[in-house]
Amino acid sequence: MTGIAMHWNSWSEFLHMGGYAFYVWGSYGVTAVLIVGEILLLRAHRQKALTLAKRTVKYGKVEKEEGNDEIAA
Amino acid sequence: MNSINWYKYSSPATFYGLAGKLIPWFYSAAALFCVAGLYLGLVLAPTDFQQSDAYRIIFIHVPAAWMSMFIYVVMACWAALGLAFNTRLSFMMASALAPTGAMLTFVSLWTGALWGKPTWGAWWVWDARLTSELILFFLYLGFMALQAAIDDPRRADRAGALIALVGVVNVPIIYFSVRWWNTLHQGASVSMTKAPSMAAIMLVGMLVMALAAWMYAIAAALSRARSIILEREKNSQWVAQMVEAEV
Numbered sequence: 001m002t003g004i005a006m007h008w009n010s011w012s013e014f015l016h017m018g019g020y021a022f023y024v025w026g027s028y029g030v031t032a033v034l035i036v037g038e039i040l041l042l043r044a045h046r047q048k049a050l051t052l053a054k055r056t057v058k059y060g061k062v063e064k065e066e067g068n069d070e071i072a073a
Numbered sequence: 074m075n076s077i078n079w080y081k082y083s084s085p086a087t088f089y090g091l092a093g094k095l096i097p098w099f100y101s102a103a104a105l106f107c108v109a110g111l112y113l114g115l116v117l118a119p120t121d122f123q124q125s126d127a128y129r130i131i132f133i134h135v136p137a138a139w140m141s142m143f144i145y146v147v148m149a150c151w152a153a154l155g156l157a158f159n160t161r162l163s164f165m166m167a168s169a170l171a172p173t174g175a176m177l178t179f180v181s182l183w184t185g186a187l188w189g190k191p192t193w194g195a196w197w198v199w200d201a202r203l204t205s206e207l208i209l210f211f212l213y214l215g216f217m218a219l220q221a222a223i224d225d226p227r228r229a230d231r232a233g234a235l236i237a238l239v240g241v242v243n244v245p246i247i248y249f250s251v252r253w254w255n256t257l258h259q260g261a262s263v264s265m266t267k268a269p270s271m272a273a274i275m276l277v278g279m280l281v282m283a284l285a286a287w288m289y290a291i292a293a294a295l296s297r298a299r300s301i302i303l304e305r306e307k308n309s310q311w312v313a314q315m316v317e318a319e320v
Contacts, residue, residue, distance in 0.1 A: 007116060018125040023127055024130055024187075026187045027134070027184040031133050031183075034179070035289070041172075049304045049307075050303065053307045056313070057313045062310065062313040063309065
C-alpha cells in the first residue's frame with residue numbers, strides 16, 4: 001500500500017463523491033440515523049426498566065425469598 | 074479439584090454486573106474501529122476504475138450484511154442453549170440480539186438498493202441473494218412480533234427459539250445464493266478459500282468496518298439484555314436492592 005495519501009483535493013469534491021453523492025451519502029446518512037436511533041432506543045428501554053423496578057419496590061411486590069422462580073438459573 | 078462453575082455467569086444477577094462493565098469497552102472499540110474504517114475507506118482509498126466512487130457504499134453494505142447473517146446464527150445458538158439447559162438468560166440474549174439484527178439487515182438492504190440503482194439501474198430485483206436477505210429481515214420481524222404477542226415470558230422464549238432455529242437454515246442460503254443461482258449480485262470478493270479480489274486498502278477499510286459493526290452489535294445487545302433482565306427480574310431481591318441503592 002505505497003503512496004497512501006488523501007485522495008480528495010477539496011471538500012466539495014469529497015462531498016460530490018464522483019457524482020454519486022446521493023447514493024453514497026444516502027447510505028451513510030440513513031445508517032447513521034438508524035445507529036443513533038437504536039442507541040436512543042436502548043437508553044429509553046433502560047429507563048423504562050429501571051422505573052418499572054422502582055415501582056415494584058415501592059408497591060412492595062418484591063418476593064421475600066431470594067430469586068423468584070422455581071427453575072434453577 | 075476446583076471445577077469450573079459454568080453456571081456462574083448464567084445467573085442474570087451476575088451477568089448483569091459483568092455486562093455493565095463490558096458495554097463501555099465495546100462501544101468505544103466500535104467507535105474507534107468506525108473512525109479508522111471510515112478514514113481508510115472514505116478518505117484514503119482511491120476511486121474505483123469501474124464504479125468511480127459509488128463503490129464506497131461497500132464499507133457499510135458488506136459489514137451490515139455479514140452482521141445480519143452472523144447475528145441470526147448467534148440468536149439460533151442462544152435459542153438452542155436455552156432449550157437445552159433451560160437457562161432463562163440464554164433466551165434473553167436471543168431476544169436482545171433480534172432488534173439489532175433486524176436493523177442491520179435493513180441497513181444491508183437499504184445500502185444495497187442505493188448501490189444497485191447507479192450500478193445495476195434498479196433499486197430492487199428479485200434476485201436470489203436479495204430475496205433471501207429480505208426473508209431474513211422478515212424472520213427477524215417475525216421473531217420480535219411473536220415474542221411481543223405472547224405474555225408469558227417462558228412461552229414467548231420457546232416460541233422465539235423455534236423461529237430462530239427454523240429460520241437459521243436461511244443463512245447459508247443467503248451466503249451461497251450467489252454460487253447456487255445465476256444471480257445479478259456479484260459473488261464473494263472475500264472468502265476463506267481464495268485470495269480476496271479487492272485492492273488492499275479497500276479490503277482493510279471494509280474489514281475494519283466489519284469489526285466496528287461487530288463491536289457495536291455486542292454493545293447494543295448487551296445493553297438491551299440488561300434492560301430485559303431488569304424487566305423480567307423486577308420482583309427479585311437483587312433488583313430491589315440495586316434500585317433502592319440508586320433511589
